[in-house]
Amino acid sequence: xxxxxxxxxxxxxxxxxxxxxxxxxxxxxxxxxxxxxxxxxxxxxxxxxxxxxxxxxxxxxxxxxxxxxxxxxxxxxxxxxxxxxxxxxxxxxxxxxxxxxxxxxxxxxxxxxxxxxxxxxxxxxxxxxxxxxxxxxxxxxxxxxxxxxxxxxxxxxxxxxxxxxxxxxxxxxxxxxxxxxxxxxxxxxxxxxxxxxxxxxxxxxxxxxxxxxxxxxxxxxxxxxxxxxxxxxxxxxxxxxxxxxxxxxxxxxxxxxxxxxxxxxxxxxxxxxxxxxxxxxxxxxxxxxxxxxxxxxxxxxxxxxxx
Numbered sequence: 001x002x003x004x005x006x007x008x009x010x011x012x013x014x015x016x017x018x019x020x021x022x023x024x025x026x027x028x029x030x031x032x033x034x035x036x037x038x039x040x041x042x043x044x045x046x047x048x049x050x051x052x053x054x055x056x057x058x059x060x061x062x063x064x065x066x067x068x069x070x071x072x073x074x075x076x077x078x079x080x081x082x083x084x085x086x087x088x089x090x091x092x093x094x095x096x097x098x099x100x101x102x103x104x105x106x107x108x109x110x111x112x113x114x115x116x117x118x119x120x121x122x123x124x125x126x127x128x129x130x131x132x133x134x135x136x137x138x139x140x141x142x143x144x145x146x147x148x149x150x151x152x153x154x155x156x157x158x159x160x161x162x163x164x165x166x167x168x169x170x171x172x173x174x175x176x177x178x179x180x181x182x183x184x185x186x187x188x189x190x191x192x193x194x195x196x197x198x199x200x201x202x203x204x205x206x207x208x209x210x211x212x213x214x215x216x217x218x219x220x221x222x223x224x225x226x227x228x229x230x231x232x233x234x235x236x237x238x239x240x241x242x243x244x245x246x247x248x249x250x251x252x253x254x255x256x257x258x259x260x261x262x263x264x265x266x267x268x269x270x271x272x273x274x275x276x277x278x279x280x281x282x283x284x285x286x287x288x289x290x291x292x293x294x295x296x297x298x299x300x301x302x303x304x305x306x307x
Contacts, residue, residue: 027143043175069287234253
């Protein structure tokens with residue numbers, strides 16, 4: 001008798017070979033994913049052990065390397081903090097694989113929304129153009145960007161590690177503030193939902209204007225207060241290129257995790273993932289880029305907003 005997951009397992013196998021699914025398969029997959037994601041909270045609880053990952057940005061072969069190093073899903077429980085698409089050459093295959101794993105193993109992988117999981121950003125930084133090139137129309141782009149509206153914004157590991165793509169917001173004091181807002185929308189240009197996906201920690205006091213043009217910069221006093229108010233041990237976030245793959249800030253109250261090695265195929269950085277074990281102890285694992293698979297040289301430079 002065939003497994004009820006046979007079709008999905010076959011799709012995951014094809015995706016692991018970096019082969020995109022057909023448009024009708026993507027549509028059906030995203031319908032299933034939507035049902036699962038809509039059941040999740042704006043602050044999605046996650047149990048340890050878990051492996052926490054940062055930006056991937058369409059670097060499919062490096063995502064495959066991440067799974068080789070961190071373990072296959074579902075053997076390893078994964079939490080990804082957004083930015084699956086744009087800039088790399090394989091955004092379609094990358095995001096389709098992660099969504100397929102979510103549908104197949106909903107309790108073993110958590111996929112948060114990054115600032116690039118948006119209609120506006122993906123039209124500038126590559127995902128839209130890639131969908132047109134690979135499918136001949138924008139339907140798959142529309143299917144995915146509609147699904148992005150459903151992705152949870154943050155996760156909470158064992159009530160003490162708060163995970164999100166960007167950072168804090170002057171409009172948010174408690175996790176309950178986040179639990180209460182309507183996330184099913186395009187990422188706004190300003191306000192608390194925007195801040196969670198765009199803000200960055202900084203060596204300063206208080207709040208600052210972000211050079212990115214969205215979100216804020218926030219100082220150690222802000223992180224300490226937020227962690228204290230919400231009984232947190234650590235804020236884990238992504239969103240910024242860090243050369244070693246991870247970077248501590250605010251006296252180990254905040255850590256940045258970046259999981260796209262040699263970002264944009266030219267930055268020369270390491271990548272890392274953060275393993276949190278049963279005892280809530282944590283270990284960083286750094287990794288180098290996977291061997292290049294005959295990708296074209298970068299011809300059209302996409303705009304840089306933080307390189």
